[in-house]
Amino acid sequence: MPRFPEAPKPALIHAAAGRGGRSDVWSADDERRPARRTRVGREDLEGYYPTAVDDADQLGLSDVVPHDPTQPHHDQPDPTQPDPTQPGPGQRWSTWRSVAKGARGPEPLPEWVVTRDAALDTELGILKTGKEADAFLVERAVPEGAGPASDAPDLALDQAATRCLLVAKRYRSLEHGQFHRGSEYTEGRTVRRTRDQRAMEDRKSAWGRAVSATQWADAEFVALREAWQAGAPVPYPVQIDGTEVLMEFIGTEETDELGRTQAVAxxxxxxxxxxxxxxxxxxxxxxxxxxxxxxxxxxxxxxxxxxxxxxxxxxxxxxxxxxxxxxxxxxxxxxxxxxxxxxxxxxxxxxxxxxxxxxxxxxxxxxx
Incomplete structure (x- = not known):
């Protein structure tokens, strides 16, 4: 059955013809003119279709506040408020999955390392400045309501970590670094690709400067991997991404008398x-x-x-x-x-x- 029943044939009004054409609208003296069209009542429609204010009482909607057109609709996001589904200022999505497998920490992976795709990296402040790099405190945490830990296959689901503190060590470019004794340490050091090795010897090229800027980060990450696996007392290296090395934060979290938690290196x-x-x-x-x-x-x-x-x-x-x-x-x-x-x-x-x-x-x- 159609939602609206067909109107009686006599009640149909024929549309006027196009410009210059004959109109099919009946005149007042035309005997063929049918009686006045009867108004279709609500009861003639299929189902209940409230249109009057009294119908709201019957449906229990009398307390509903009319929508104010000057206010944003409840289904529409408020442009003045931050989007909870996107990283805010000083945040980014976890880069654990975006780096190559060889750029992550060694096995076995500690239980405290957060590997969830839904995790956010939040920069909390600077820990230390150095001659060639600066160290920042970063919190990697899974927001509440992010769903099950099915995106963390590295650990059992019941052991998947949801929060950890990391140190992000970010190396400066050669132009902004203050470390000038590099040749004493890099002598005899090689890189994996001969193309990069040749580029490092030519500091005037853009590629050579880029490779030289990353060699310090690469050297530290590789050394931390080998030392940690061999049992040396070093921070666990979580991952490397370009000139940034993420590693274990060595310190504690303390709570003051007001209930505020602070990381203490x-x-x-x-x-x-x-x-x-x-x-x-x-x-x-x-x-x-x-x-x-x-x-x-x-x-x-x-x-x-x-x-x-x-x-x-x-x-x-x-x-x-x-x-x-x-x-x-x-x-x-x-x-x-x-x-x-x-x-x-x-x-x-x-x-x-x-x-x-x-x-x-x-x-x-x-x-x-």
């Missing part, structure tokens, strides 16, 4: 005053980390109390972009000896009897 070793027992434990942890690097054929290259974090009773070695290949770099012995003497001087100044030359000899023996 672990202090550098130069700022702590450990007890005698803890000082000796720190030395054992540090020499263990240096030994792991030596067995990998590497020296830190710039090891000092400023590049070591004291996270409670745990030491963590950071800043590894200038790692030196002990076999290929002709300056490797000098660099390693400098590392040994720099860290030993700090421990000796605090009363621990250590021998930097003995440490140097032991590391060389492990390397070769």
């Amino acid at each position: 672990a202090p550098r070793l130069t700022r702590v005053r450990p007890s005698d027992d803890l000082l000796e434990s720190y030395w054992d942890q540090l020499t263990h980390g240096m030994s792991v690097l030596a067995r990998l054929g590497l020296a830190h290259g710039d090891l000092s109390p400023y590049n070591i974090l004291a996270h409670g009773e745990r030491l963590v070695i950071i800043d590894l972009p200038q790692v030196v290949d002990l076999a290929a770099n002709p300056f490797s012995s000098d660099v390693l000896l400098r590392d040994c003497r720099t860290v030993s001087d700090w421990f000796i100044a605090r009363g621990l009897d250590v021998d930097p030359d003995a440490l140097f000899a032991d590391l060389l023996a492990q390397a070769f």
Whole structure:
């Protein structure tokens, strides 16, 4: 049955003909003119079709507020409000899936790493500025109501992390960097593609400058991967994307009396005053980390109390972009000896009897 019943034939009004044509509208004196058309009532229509105000009472709609045309419709987004489905200021979608597999951290993946596609990276502030890079604090978190964790196949669904704090270390271009001792560390260092190696030797070309700008980030990420897998006390490297290295945040989150949570980075070793027992434990942890690097054929290259974090009773070695290949770099012995003497001087100044030359000899023996 059609929604509207057909009108009686006599009630139909024929349309006028085109310009200059004969009109089929009946005149007042025409005997053929039918009686006045009867108005079609609501009861003649199919179903109930409320049109009067009284019908609202019958339907229970008397309390409905009429729509104000000056206000945005409830189905339309308010252009003055941020879109909850899009990243806001200082945010981006997680880049975990957008990087190549080889640009992610080593297996086994720690349970705290967030791998969800729905996660947002929010920049929380700057942690440290350096000669060649700046470190930023980044929160990677899955917003509430983002759905099931079916987009995190790296971990079991019941173990998929939803929030973690990361350090985003972003390297500057060669024009804006302040690190001028590169040749001492890059001597003997190679890259995977010979085209990139040739470009690095020609700093005047745009491609050469671009490759040189990323070599520090690549060197640190690779060194962190190898060191972490070998058991050295270094931050876990989450991923690398161009000149940005994302790694584990070493620190804690503290809540003040007002209920506000704040991330507190672990202090550098130069700022702590450990007890005698803890000082000796720190030395054992540090020499263990240096030994792991030596067995990998590497020296830190710039090891000092400023590049070591004291996270409670745990030491963590950071800043590894200038790692030196002990076999290929002709300056490797000098660099390693400098590392040994720099860290030993700090421990000796605090009363621990250590021998930097003995440490140097032991590391060389492990390397070769």
